[in-house]
Amino acid sequence: MSEFDTKLTKLRRAFHRDPELGFQEERTKAKVAQILRDLGLEVHEGAGVIGLLKSGTGNRAIGLRADMDALPITEISSHDYVSENLGIMHACGHDGHTTMLLGAAEKLAQNPDYDGTAVFIFQPNEEHGLGAQAMLAEGLLERFPIEEVYGIHNLPGAPLGQVSTRAGQICASESLFEITIHGQGGHASMPHVGVDAITVGAEIVTALQTIVSRKLAPSAGAVVSVTEFITDGQRNVLPGNATLKGDVRARLPEDRNDLERFMRQIVSGIAAAHGITAEMTFNTEFIETINAVAPTEAVARVGRSLGLETIANRPPMSFSEDFAHFCAAVPGCFLLLGNGEDGPHGQPLHSADYDFNDALLPIGSDLWAELVRDRLPSRKTEQ
Numbered sequence: 001m002s003e004f005d006t007k008l009t010k011l012r013r014a015f016h017r018d019p020e021l022g023f024q025e026e027r028t029k030a031k032v033a034q035i036l037r038d039l040g041l042e043v044h045e046g047a048g049v050i051g052l053l054k055s056g057t058g059n060r061a062i063g064l065r066a067d068m069d070a071l072p073i074t075e076i077s078s079h080d081y082v083s084e085n086l087g088i089m090h091a092c093g094h095d096g097h098t099t100m101l102l103g104a105a106e107k108l109a110q111n112p113d114y115d116g117t118a119v120f121i122f123q124p125n126e127e128h129g130l131g132a133q134a135m136l137a138e139g140l141l142e143r144f145p146i147e148e149v150y151g152i153h154n155l156p157g158a159p160l161g162q163v164s165t166r167a168g169q170i171c172a173s174e175s176l177f178e179i180t181i182h183g184q185g186g187h188a189s190m191p192h193v194g195v196d197a198i199t200v201g202a203e204i205v206t207a208l209q210t211i212v213s214r215k216l217a218p219s220a221g222a223v224v225s226v227t228e229f230i231t232d233g234q235r236n237v238l239p240g241n242a243t244l245k246g247d248v249r250a251r252l253p254e255d256r257n258d259l260e261r262f263m264r265q266i267v268s269g270i271a272a273a274h275g276i277t278a279e280m281t282f283n284t285e286f287i288e289t290i291n292a293v294a295p296t297e298a299v300a301r302v303g304r305s306l307g308l309e310t311i312a313n314r315p316p317m318s319f320s321e322d323f324a325h326f327c328a329a330v331p332g333c334f335l336l337l338g339n340g341e342d343g344p345h346g347q348p349l350h351s352a353d354y355d356f357n358d359a360l361l362p363i364g365s366d367l368w369a370e371l372v373r374d375r376l377p378s379r380k381t382e383q
Protein backbone atom coordinates (compact mmCIF):
# COMPACT_ATOMS: atom_id res chain seq x y z
CA MET A 1 0.00 0.00 0.00
CA SER A 2 1.38 3.41 -0.93
CA GLU A 3 1.95 6.11 1.67
CA PHE A 4 -0.99 8.04 0.21
CA ASP A 5 -3.33 5.04 0.44
CA THR A 6 -2.28 4.41 4.06
CA LYS A 7 -2.96 8.05 4.90
CA LEU A 8 -6.44 7.88 3.36
CA THR A 9 -7.23 4.68 5.28
CA LYS A 10 -6.17 6.29 8.56
CA LEU A 11 -8.26 9.34 7.81
CA ARG A 12 -11.35 7.29 6.88
CA ARG A 13 -11.09 5.28 10.07
CA ALA A 14 -10.78 8.46 12.13
CA PHE A 15 -14.04 9.72 10.59
CA HIS A 16 -15.56 6.29 11.23
CA ARG A 17 -14.67 6.43 14.93
CA ASP A 18 -16.35 9.78 15.39
CA PRO A 19 -19.68 9.75 13.48
CA GLU A 20 -22.09 12.68 13.78
CA LEU A 21 -25.78 12.91 12.87
CA GLY A 22 -27.20 15.25 10.21
CA PHE A 23 -26.76 18.99 10.95
CA GLN A 24 -24.53 18.11 13.92
CA GLU A 25 -21.38 17.36 11.89
CA GLU A 26 -19.30 19.98 13.75
CA ARG A 27 -16.12 17.97 14.36
CA THR A 28 -16.26 16.42 10.89
CA LYS A 29 -16.69 19.83 9.28
CA ALA A 30 -13.83 21.34 11.24
CA LYS A 31 -11.55 18.49 10.23
CA VAL A 32 -12.52 18.70 6.55
CA ALA A 33 -12.02 22.48 6.53
CA GLN A 34 -8.59 22.16 8.18
CA ILE A 35 -7.40 19.53 5.70
CA LEU A 36 -8.55 21.64 2.75
CA ARG A 37 -6.81 24.73 4.18
CA ASP A 38 -3.61 22.77 4.73
CA LEU A 39 -3.75 21.76 1.06
CA GLY A 40 -3.96 25.45 0.12
CA LEU A 41 -7.61 25.57 -0.92
CA GLU A 42 -9.86 28.57 -0.33
CA VAL A 43 -12.37 27.35 2.27
CA HIS A 44 -15.92 28.56 2.96
CA GLU A 45 -17.82 27.20 5.93
CA GLY A 46 -21.58 27.37 6.35
CA ALA A 47 -24.14 24.57 6.54
CA GLY A 48 -21.42 22.46 4.90
CA VAL A 49 -17.84 23.03 3.81
CA ILE A 50 -16.78 24.28 0.38
CA GLY A 51 -13.21 24.16 -0.89
CA LEU A 52 -12.09 25.97 -4.05
CA LEU A 53 -9.06 24.77 -5.97
CA LYS A 54 -8.35 27.33 -8.68
CA SER A 55 -5.87 26.61 -11.41
CA GLY A 56 -4.86 28.77 -14.37
CA THR A 57 -6.94 31.73 -15.45
CA GLY A 58 -10.10 30.11 -16.75
CA ASN A 59 -13.44 30.88 -15.16
CA ARG A 60 -15.05 27.49 -15.77
CA ALA A 61 -15.90 25.42 -12.71
CA ILE A 62 -17.32 22.04 -11.79
CA GLY A 63 -18.70 20.78 -8.47
CA LEU A 64 -17.82 17.53 -6.72
CA ARG A 65 -20.00 16.51 -3.80
CA ALA A 66 -19.43 14.26 -0.79
CA ASP A 67 -21.74 13.78 2.21
CA MET A 68 -20.58 13.80 5.85
CA ASP A 69 -23.44 12.62 8.08
CA ALA A 70 -23.92 9.32 9.92
CA LEU A 71 -27.01 7.39 11.09
CA PRO A 72 -28.69 6.62 14.44
CA ILE A 73 -27.55 2.97 14.36
CA THR A 74 -25.46 1.08 16.94
CA GLU A 75 -22.46 -0.52 15.23
CA ILE A 76 -21.99 -4.22 15.99
CA SER A 77 -18.58 -4.79 14.34
CA SER A 78 -15.51 -5.41 16.47
CA HIS A 79 -12.77 -3.83 14.33
CA ASP A 80 -10.43 -1.44 16.13
CA TYR A 81 -11.95 1.72 14.62
CA VAL A 82 -15.51 0.97 15.73
CA SER A 83 -17.77 3.99 16.43
CA GLU A 84 -16.97 5.67 19.72
CA ASN A 85 -20.29 7.56 19.75
CA LEU A 86 -22.90 5.22 21.16
CA GLY A 87 -25.91 4.75 18.91
CA ILE A 88 -24.37 6.63 15.97
CA MET A 89 -22.64 4.96 13.07
CA HIS A 90 -21.27 5.60 9.59
CA ALA A 91 -23.51 2.88 8.16
CA CYS A 92 -23.87 4.47 4.72
CA GLY A 93 -20.16 4.98 3.99
CA HIS A 94 -20.21 8.79 4.10
CA ASP A 95 -16.92 8.54 6.03
CA GLY A 96 -15.48 6.98 2.87
CA HIS A 97 -17.14 9.51 0.54
CA THR A 98 -15.66 12.40 2.53
CA THR A 99 -12.22 10.78 2.52
CA MET A 100 -12.26 10.03 -1.23
CA LEU A 101 -13.04 13.65 -2.01
CA LEU A 102 -10.32 14.90 0.33
CA GLY A 103 -7.94 12.48 -1.42
CA ALA A 104 -8.90 14.01 -4.77
CA ALA A 105 -8.30 17.50 -3.40
CA GLU A 106 -4.78 16.45 -2.40
CA LYS A 107 -4.05 14.83 -5.77
CA LEU A 108 -5.28 17.86 -7.71
CA ALA A 109 -3.57 20.35 -5.39
CA GLN A 110 -0.26 18.59 -6.06
CA ASN A 111 -0.80 18.56 -9.80
CA PRO A 112 -3.33 21.22 -10.84
CA ASP A 113 -2.99 20.55 -14.56
CA TYR A 114 -6.42 21.94 -15.45
CA ASP A 115 -7.68 25.41 -16.21
CA GLY A 116 -10.58 26.47 -14.01
CA THR A 117 -11.93 25.79 -10.54
CA ALA A 118 -12.72 22.49 -8.87
CA VAL A 119 -15.40 23.20 -6.25
CA PHE A 120 -15.32 20.60 -3.48
CA ILE A 121 -18.72 20.39 -1.80
CA PHE A 122 -19.01 18.61 1.57
CA GLN A 123 -22.68 18.52 2.46
CA PRO A 124 -24.34 17.89 5.82
CA ASN A 125 -27.50 15.88 6.48
CA GLU A 126 -27.88 13.78 3.35
CA GLU A 127 -29.89 11.13 5.17
CA HIS A 128 -32.89 13.38 5.82
CA GLY A 129 -32.70 15.06 2.44
CA LEU A 130 -32.10 18.50 3.94
CA GLY A 131 -28.39 19.24 3.59
CA ALA A 132 -28.25 20.04 -0.13
CA GLN A 133 -31.11 22.52 0.17
CA ALA A 134 -29.42 24.15 3.15
CA MET A 135 -26.28 24.74 1.06
CA LEU A 136 -28.28 25.93 -1.95
CA ALA A 137 -30.24 28.33 0.30
CA GLU A 138 -26.92 29.85 1.39
CA GLY A 139 -26.28 30.78 -2.23
CA LEU A 140 -23.85 28.01 -3.18
CA LEU A 141 -24.59 28.31 -6.90
CA GLU A 142 -24.64 32.12 -6.97
CA ARG A 143 -21.35 32.41 -5.08
CA PHE A 144 -19.59 29.54 -6.84
CA PRO A 145 -21.23 29.12 -10.26
CA ILE A 146 -20.53 25.56 -11.40
CA GLU A 147 -21.35 24.21 -14.85
CA GLU A 148 -21.83 20.64 -13.69
CA VAL A 149 -22.04 18.68 -10.45
CA TYR A 150 -21.09 15.12 -9.59
CA GLY A 151 -21.86 12.79 -6.68
CA ILE A 152 -20.50 9.34 -5.80
CA HIS A 153 -22.10 6.70 -3.56
CA ASN A 154 -20.51 3.37 -2.69
CA LEU A 155 -22.54 0.27 -3.56
CA PRO A 156 -22.11 -2.77 -1.29
CA GLY A 157 -22.45 -6.10 -3.08
CA ALA A 158 -21.04 -4.74 -6.35
CA PRO A 159 -17.45 -5.64 -7.34
CA LEU A 160 -14.81 -3.32 -5.90
CA GLY A 161 -14.41 -0.22 -8.05
CA GLN A 162 -17.20 -1.03 -10.49
CA VAL A 163 -18.62 2.22 -11.86
CA SER A 164 -22.32 2.21 -12.64
CA THR A 165 -24.67 4.99 -13.58
CA ARG A 166 -27.33 5.90 -16.11
CA ALA A 167 -28.55 8.97 -17.97
CA GLY A 168 -32.01 10.09 -16.84
CA GLN A 169 -33.60 9.07 -13.56
CA ILE A 170 -31.28 7.12 -11.26
CA CYS A 171 -32.75 7.53 -7.75
CA ALA A 172 -36.41 7.68 -6.70
CA SER A 173 -38.26 10.43 -4.91
CA GLU A 174 -39.66 9.84 -1.45
CA SER A 175 -42.84 11.52 -0.23
CA LEU A 176 -44.46 10.99 3.17
CA PHE A 177 -48.23 11.26 3.50
CA GLU A 178 -50.69 11.43 6.37
CA ILE A 179 -54.43 10.92 5.98
CA THR A 180 -56.78 11.95 8.79
CA ILE A 181 -60.30 10.51 8.74
CA HIS A 182 -63.01 12.25 10.79
CA GLY A 183 -65.86 9.75 11.40
CA GLN A 184 -68.18 9.46 14.36
CA GLY A 185 -67.21 7.27 17.28
CA GLY A 186 -69.77 5.24 19.19
CA HIS A 187 -70.75 2.00 20.87
CA ALA A 188 -69.38 -1.16 19.28
CA SER A 189 -72.82 -2.74 19.57
CA MET A 190 -74.53 0.11 17.68
CA PRO A 191 -72.37 0.92 14.62
CA HIS A 192 -75.32 2.41 12.73
CA VAL A 193 -75.38 5.54 14.91
CA GLY A 194 -71.72 6.37 14.20
CA VAL A 195 -69.36 6.33 11.23
CA ASP A 196 -66.66 3.73 11.84
CA ALA A 197 -63.32 5.30 10.88
CA ILE A 198 -61.71 1.85 10.52
CA THR A 199 -64.11 0.72 7.80
CA VAL A 200 -63.57 3.94 5.87
CA GLY A 201 -59.79 3.73 6.42
CA ALA A 202 -59.69 0.14 5.20
CA GLU A 203 -61.46 1.14 1.98
CA ILE A 204 -58.94 3.93 1.48
CA VAL A 205 -55.97 1.58 2.06
CA THR A 206 -57.30 -0.87 -0.53
CA ALA A 207 -58.19 1.81 -3.06
CA LEU A 208 -54.74 3.44 -2.76
CA GLN A 209 -53.26 0.20 -4.08
CA THR A 210 -55.14 0.64 -7.35
CA ILE A 211 -53.20 3.78 -8.26
CA VAL A 212 -49.97 2.02 -9.19
CA SER A 213 -51.73 -1.00 -10.69
CA ARG A 214 -54.51 0.84 -12.59
CA LYS A 215 -53.66 4.52 -13.00
CA LEU A 216 -49.94 4.62 -13.83
CA ALA A 217 -48.14 2.94 -16.71
CA PRO A 218 -46.77 -0.51 -15.80
CA SER A 219 -43.24 0.82 -16.36
CA ALA A 220 -43.64 3.65 -13.82
CA GLY A 221 -41.98 1.72 -11.01
CA ALA A 222 -43.85 3.69 -8.35
CA VAL A 223 -44.69 2.45 -4.84
CA VAL A 224 -47.50 3.49 -2.45
CA SER A 225 -47.10 1.97 1.02
CA VAL A 226 -49.42 2.56 3.97
CA THR A 227 -47.16 1.91 6.94
CA GLU A 228 -49.27 3.00 9.93
CA PHE A 229 -53.01 2.79 10.75
CA ILE A 230 -53.82 4.50 14.07
CA THR A 231 -57.31 4.90 15.57
CA ASP A 232 -58.91 6.07 18.80
CA GLY A 233 -61.00 2.90 19.14
CA GLN A 234 -61.11 0.61 22.19
CA ARG A 235 -62.29 -3.00 22.62
CA ASN A 236 -65.92 -1.92 22.76
CA VAL A 237 -65.63 1.56 21.24
CA LEU A 238 -65.86 2.19 17.52
CA PRO A 239 -63.22 4.73 16.52
CA GLY A 240 -64.36 8.11 15.27
CA ASN A 241 -60.90 9.09 14.11
CA ALA A 242 -58.22 7.27 12.14
CA THR A 243 -54.84 8.31 10.82
CA LEU A 244 -53.08 6.55 7.98
CA LYS A 245 -49.40 7.26 7.37
CA GLY A 246 -47.18 6.04 4.60
CA ASP A 247 -44.50 6.48 2.00
CA VAL A 248 -44.61 7.04 -1.77
CA ARG A 249 -41.75 6.45 -4.22
CA ALA A 250 -41.69 7.69 -7.81
CA ARG A 251 -39.18 7.75 -10.63
CA LEU A 252 -40.48 10.84 -12.40
CA PRO A 253 -41.84 14.15 -11.11
CA GLU A 254 -44.90 13.79 -13.38
CA ASP A 255 -45.73 10.42 -11.82
CA ARG A 256 -45.26 11.88 -8.33
CA ASN A 257 -47.74 14.66 -9.15
CA ASP A 258 -50.22 12.12 -10.55
CA LEU A 259 -49.83 9.92 -7.46
CA GLU A 260 -50.64 12.82 -5.17
CA ARG A 261 -53.63 13.88 -7.28
CA PHE A 262 -55.12 10.34 -7.42
CA MET A 263 -54.53 9.87 -3.68
CA ARG A 264 -56.42 13.07 -2.87
CA GLN A 265 -59.26 11.99 -5.18
CA ILE A 266 -59.57 8.62 -3.44
CA VAL A 267 -59.38 10.04 0.08
CA SER A 268 -61.99 12.76 -0.43
CA GLY A 269 -64.17 10.52 -2.62
CA ILE A 270 -64.36 7.64 -0.13
CA ALA A 271 -64.89 10.01 2.78
CA ALA A 272 -67.73 11.72 0.86
CA ALA A 273 -69.31 8.33 0.09
CA HIS A 274 -69.62 7.83 3.85
CA GLY A 275 -70.78 11.37 4.55
CA ILE A 276 -67.66 12.35 6.48
CA THR A 277 -64.48 14.36 5.78
CA ALA A 278 -60.84 13.43 5.53
CA GLU A 279 -57.65 15.40 4.95
CA MET A 280 -54.34 14.49 3.48
CA THR A 281 -50.84 15.95 3.67
CA PHE A 282 -48.19 14.95 1.14
CA ASN A 283 -44.60 16.09 1.71
CA THR A 284 -41.83 15.26 -0.73
CA GLU A 285 -38.67 14.81 1.31
CA PHE A 286 -36.45 13.69 -1.57
CA ILE A 287 -37.04 14.60 -5.20
CA GLU A 288 -36.04 12.28 -8.07
CA THR A 289 -32.35 12.28 -9.05
CA ILE A 290 -32.10 12.89 -12.81
CA ASN A 291 -28.69 12.53 -14.46
CA ALA A 292 -27.88 14.73 -17.46
CA VAL A 293 -26.50 13.11 -20.61
CA ALA A 294 -23.10 14.81 -21.07
CA PRO A 295 -21.95 14.43 -17.43
CA THR A 296 -23.06 10.78 -17.45
CA GLU A 297 -21.08 10.16 -20.63
CA ALA A 298 -18.08 11.81 -19.00
CA VAL A 299 -18.32 9.50 -15.98
CA ALA A 300 -18.42 6.43 -18.23
CA ARG A 301 -15.47 7.72 -20.27
CA VAL A 302 -13.40 8.40 -17.15
CA GLY A 303 -14.30 5.05 -15.57
CA ARG A 304 -13.13 3.22 -18.69
CA SER A 305 -9.98 5.33 -19.03
CA LEU A 306 -9.00 4.25 -15.50
CA GLY A 307 -9.57 0.60 -16.43
CA LEU A 308 -12.58 0.26 -14.13
CA GLU A 309 -15.48 -1.99 -15.03
CA THR A 310 -18.05 0.56 -16.18
CA ILE A 311 -21.80 0.15 -16.65
CA ALA A 312 -23.20 3.21 -18.40
CA ASN A 313 -26.86 2.17 -18.33
CA ARG A 314 -27.57 0.44 -15.04
CA PRO A 315 -31.17 0.02 -13.78
CA PRO A 316 -32.41 2.85 -11.53
CA MET A 317 -31.83 2.54 -7.79
CA SER A 318 -34.87 2.22 -5.50
CA PHE A 319 -33.38 4.49 -2.82
CA SER A 320 -33.49 8.28 -2.71
CA GLU A 321 -30.57 10.74 -2.68
CA ASP A 322 -30.31 14.30 -1.46
CA PHE A 323 -27.85 14.92 -4.33
CA ALA A 324 -31.05 15.20 -6.43
CA HIS A 325 -31.37 18.83 -5.35
CA PHE A 326 -27.94 19.73 -6.79
CA CYS A 327 -28.76 17.74 -9.93
CA ALA A 328 -32.04 19.60 -10.37
CA ALA A 329 -30.21 22.94 -10.26
CA VAL A 330 -27.19 22.13 -12.45
CA PRO A 331 -26.60 19.34 -15.01
CA GLY A 332 -24.98 16.51 -13.12
CA CYS A 333 -24.33 12.84 -12.64
CA PHE A 334 -24.75 10.58 -9.62
CA LEU A 335 -22.79 7.35 -9.86
CA LEU A 336 -22.35 4.20 -7.84
CA LEU A 337 -18.95 2.73 -7.03
CA GLY A 338 -18.75 -0.97 -6.08
CA ASN A 339 -17.77 -1.45 -2.42
CA GLY A 340 -16.94 -5.17 -2.83
CA GLU A 341 -18.98 -8.28 -2.26
CA ASP A 342 -17.56 -9.97 0.82
CA GLY A 343 -17.94 -9.51 4.58
CA PRO A 344 -18.90 -6.08 5.92
CA HIS A 345 -18.22 -4.49 2.49
CA GLY A 346 -21.06 -6.51 0.99
CA GLN A 347 -23.57 -5.90 3.78
CA PRO A 348 -26.47 -3.57 2.89
CA LEU A 349 -26.18 0.16 3.46
CA HIS A 350 -27.71 1.17 6.81
CA SER A 351 -27.01 -2.23 8.40
CA ALA A 352 -25.19 -2.37 11.73
CA ASP A 353 -22.39 -4.59 10.35
CA TYR A 354 -21.72 -2.67 7.11
CA ASP A 355 -18.33 -1.03 6.54
CA PHE A 356 -16.87 1.16 3.80
CA ASN A 357 -14.08 -0.59 1.89
CA ASP A 358 -10.76 1.24 2.36
CA ALA A 359 -9.51 -0.29 -0.91
CA LEU A 360 -12.03 1.99 -2.62
CA LEU A 361 -10.42 5.19 -1.31
CA PRO A 362 -7.61 5.51 -3.90
CA ILE A 363 -9.94 4.35 -6.68
CA GLY A 364 -12.53 6.99 -5.80
CA SER A 365 -9.91 9.72 -5.40
CA ASP A 366 -8.49 8.91 -8.85
CA LEU A 367 -11.95 8.91 -10.37
CA TRP A 368 -12.71 12.34 -8.90
CA ALA A 369 -9.39 13.79 -10.06
CA GLU A 370 -9.74 12.40 -13.58
CA LEU A 371 -13.27 13.73 -13.82
CA VAL A 372 -11.95 17.25 -13.19
CA ARG A 373 -9.31 16.74 -15.86
CA ASP A 374 -11.95 15.45 -18.30
CA ARG A 375 -14.39 18.31 -17.74
CA LEU A 376 -12.07 21.32 -17.50
CA PRO A 377 -9.54 22.33 -20.18
CA SER A 378 -6.02 21.08 -19.56
CA ARG A 379 -3.12 23.29 -18.60
CA LYS A 380 0.52 22.37 -18.68
CA THR A 381 2.21 22.83 -15.31
CA GLU A 382 5.90 23.25 -14.78
CA GLN A 383 7.24 20.17 -13.05
Ligand SMILES: [Zn+2]
Nearest residue numbers: 092127349350
Ligand atom coordinates in the same frame (compact mmCIF):
# COMPACT_ATOMS: atom_id res chain seq x y z
ZN1 LIG B 1 -27.84 6.39 3.72
Ligand SMILES: [Zn+2]
Nearest residue numbers: 092093094153
Ligand atom coordinates in the same frame (compact mmCIF):
# COMPACT_ATOMS: atom_id res chain seq x y z
ZN1 LIG C 1 -25.55 7.40 1.78
